[in-house]
Amino acid sequence: MGESAAPGRLRVLLLEDETLIAMLAEDILIGLGCDVVGPVATVAAALRLVAAERIDAAVLDVNLGYGERGYPVADALAELGVPFAFVTGYGRDSIEARFHDRPWVQKPFGGEALAALLGTLTGRRMTLDGA
Incomplete structure (x- = not known):
């Protein structure tokens, strides 16, 4: 954490x-x-990072x-205008209605699902070879 990004x-x-x-x-990321x-693993730790780090996108567990x-x-x-998506093991109904327009993926998930999720968030083509 706190390291410079390439x-x-x-x-x-x-x-x-x-x-x-x-x-x-x-x-996968x-x-x-x-x-x-x-x-x-906690809201407090995540909020500290949001305040201190440059973040381009986020993947957030619901529960x-x-x-x-x-x-x-x-x-x-x-x-802050940072795109984010949810992951949940409980389905879309476990996500608060106000966030139903946000991308999400069901746990367990694999690389292709996370790549597609990030592609949706960022508009970038994401592949598992990092290209």
């Missing part, structure tokens, strides 16, 4: 409380040629541990 590389905030899913998502900001939800981070990113 020129032209997307800096993607990853908010995910499940360690194995965070590791998988981080590996790196494979897509992104610099991962995080991963972090975090201890009853936390990713919406405060989504609100902060929306205020």
Whole structure:
């Protein structure tokens, strides 16, 4: 965290409380040629990064541990104009109605789904070879 990004590389905030899913998502994002900001598991940690780091896009888990939800981070990113998407294991109905226009992907997900999600967010063609 806090490292300089390579020129032209997307800096993607990853908010995910499940360690194995965070590791998988981080590996996929790196494979897509992104610099991962995080991963972090709490709203407080994510909000600190939003305030301190350059973030080009974000992937946010909806339901975090201890009853936390990713919406405060989504609100902060929306205020800054940073595109974001949700990941959830519970389907679209688990996402608050005010965010139903935002892209999302069902957990578990693979590389192609995350690539498509980032492509939707950024308008870039994302491939797992990082090109």
